[in-house]
């Protein structure tokens with residue numbers, strides 16, 4: 001557990017620590033369930049990504065906000081100098097609120113509403129277009145508003161990232177991006193509108209990718225398209241955005257790649273393609289989300305019910321897929337640690353169940369864990385990305401609090417919701433009262 005997660009530790013009391021803070025104490029102080037993030041780990045992972053590509057020169061790492069939109073997390077990355085990759089008007093609102101400069105925000109999304117396009121134009125962020133139809137709608141908007149917009153196009157590079165099918169976004173049949181057959185037409189049309197600054201090209205092939213080859217293949221395609229744009233449209237782009245997707249190690253056995261390995265594989269290919277197509281050096285953008293925040297977060301839950309059936313032993317805790325959806329949605333694996341007895345050897349095989357009325361609400365199946373008792377605190381590791389952001393109030397369970405740890409000191413960054421929040425914004429027609 002600790003070898004590749006240096007931000008975790010076990011203190012003298014045998015308690016699991018994150019960023020130097022005792023997680024059992026945090027569970028007592030703030031109550032469970034609870035999300036906890038380590039600020040220094042987030043900074044370290046961001047820097048690792050940025051530094052891996054520093055040799056290229058002009059690189060901007062745009063944190064993919066969708067992975068974790070807590071304002072404190074966004075603020076950390078804004079302080080680090082990151083840009084932001086956003087996918088909705090809500091993320092635009094949060095990114096601006098966290099202080100990201102509009103020029104460092106790129107708005108991707110495969111199906112933006114007119115209102116989202118209008119807001120993006122008003123805010124002055126880069127708009128990454130996903131279809132010819134979206135382009136036509138944007139042209140109508142900039143003409144009507146007599147405004148300008150900087151745009152890029154998301155290309156569908158038609159490669160398999162060899163990840164979970166729900167996490168593959170650059171397949172030929174995927175809903176994302178513009179296929180090569182159409183992409184020149186899209187750029188030509190965009191160039192015909194003087195209100196658009198046609199600045200970039202983008203791809204994002206998927207998430208939780210653990211091999212460099214799909215990136216290499218897709219990057220070749222992307223730069224070949226840039227070559228065609230130069231030759232056929234005389235267009236030289238300001239930036240090339242290679243997306244996010246670098247996977248993290250949810251378990252010791254799982255294969256993985258590092259940003260340094262990715263840079264080592266990609267940068268020579270990029271140099272080769274720049275020379276082959278006589279292209280000026282574009283700024284390189286990346287959009288990692290999971291890599292930056294994934295292993296910095298844990299979800300804490302307290303054990304209430306121990307239930308031995310003739311077939312399985314279930315450990316019932318006070319969190320379910322309402323708070324951590326990934327196991328139910330993708331069959332994802334999150335390592336579980338009994339935080340108050342973190343060093344203890346496994347003693348039995350159990351399945352950790354959530355508290356929702358759904359048979360799919362199992363957070364960890366058939367795991368070897370120390371003998372668990374009522375009151376134990378379970379830590380679900382690597383829950384910093386696509387954790388809280390996917391939380392819901394299903395079964396009328398208010399969403400939990402979030403805490404940020406910095407060098408051993410913990411601060412609340414989100415209050416837990418209460419029952420009023422379940423009723424907030426709801427209306428009952430007079431006749432039903």
Ligand SMILES: Cc1ncc(COP(=O)(O)O)c(C=O)c1O
Nearest residue numbers: 064204207244245287288289290
């Ligand atoms: C366009 C885009 N960029 C970046 C990301 C971030 O991906 P990851 O968190 O796997 O790095 C996503 C997530 O799927 C995405 O859709």
